Amino acid sequence: MENCFYCEKGEKLNSLMIKITELSNSIVYLNRNQKHKGRSIVTFKGHKKEWFDLTPEENKGFFADTALVAKALNNVFKPGKINYATFGDTVPHTHIHVVPKYEGGFQWGKFFDDSEKEFLTDDQYKDLVSKIAAEIEKLK
């Protein structure tokens, strides 16, 4: 897709990451930002925006690939825990940051997100819960 650096595979992508390998449903990159040692990115081969835009078969294959990459990182770097994140608000091409975290190391035990929390009333929660539950029922 045009204007998507994951599809273009040009200079922009190269400035951010380095190709490690290709799997059945994904291309695997090392993130140049190595604040977390071993931080990698698993990108879906096609241009699909949301996880739910993948077919069941693609979903299965992509997350099998991601689990395999995480296991490889775990074996190589022996982190305390692996974190995973998909953002891509302005780069909507399905990809997952696979981020090894190290006990006592940078951001250990922390969310990336340390912004102020926002709580609602019980009624507001009830309303949200019932809306989401109804929609899940519909989709099941």
Added chain:
Amino acid sequence: MENCFYCEKGEKLNSLMIKITELSNSIVYLNRNQKHKGRSIVTFKGHKKEWFDLTPEENKGFFADTALVAKALNNVFKPGKINYATFGDTVPHTHIHVVPKYEGGFQWGKFFDDSEKEFLTDDQYKDLVSKIAAEIEKLK
């Protein structure tokens, strides 16, 4: 598992989230922190630490559940993009935060993580890439 609030399903869990529904491989909760409207959590039913600890069948089912929940949130709240995150350094029970983001809204276009980046030399990158690639080959 003891000392895991996702397994215990007691007060601690209740203070953080509200049950929405149960799917084949997961329990779905609304995060009480609603800074991002619709923010939910999909938790794996059993106590497994890493994504790669799930069997292929569990992996398939769990990510199908997560995609379904994301689609439901997308239908209900019409966000610009859905973000996903697994942390759990100190709560190692497989779960995924499903976070609707809204164009022009809070943290739109931003990573949760805005910490300073850390770059390596080309040789250091080469070394990491070859180690990870070799391990992936072994696991394929």
